[in-house]
Amino acid sequence: MKIEVRNGVVIVNNFEIVGFVDEENNCMICEMNLIYYEDYDAYICPKCNRWTETKCSDSNCNYCINRPEKPLPNTE
Template identity: 65%
Template sequence: MKIEEKDDIVIIDGFEIDGFIDEKLCTICKVNLVYYEDFDAYFCPKCNCWTEKKCGDPDCLYCFKRPEKPLPHK
């Protein structure tokens, strides 16, 4: 898996997202978490899982459109 950050864009195996690579580590695999700006949430790029659940607000502009997995190609 290749991960790089350029000007507020994170590129993971060619897939680009708005966000940044954080210093926080995944509790499972110890890889740096990535902040995904479109969904206002952190995820682990190796485990391909969100680190937090969707909020319970039905009017939330982020959670309603958040996919089950952060990276579609994994």
């Protein structure tokens, strides 16, 4: 997995995420640094390809309504 940070964008295997790498918070499963994904106001683990929190219960939430099941596209 290749992770780069450029001008407020985190690039994970050529997929761009507006956000930042959180150097102080790690995945509870794999211990990798989490990435804040600004478009969805949520943290992800790039290694596990999972959101660290569930969607909120507000059906009109602009962040959660279009959030995909997995934060990163399938890169296999």
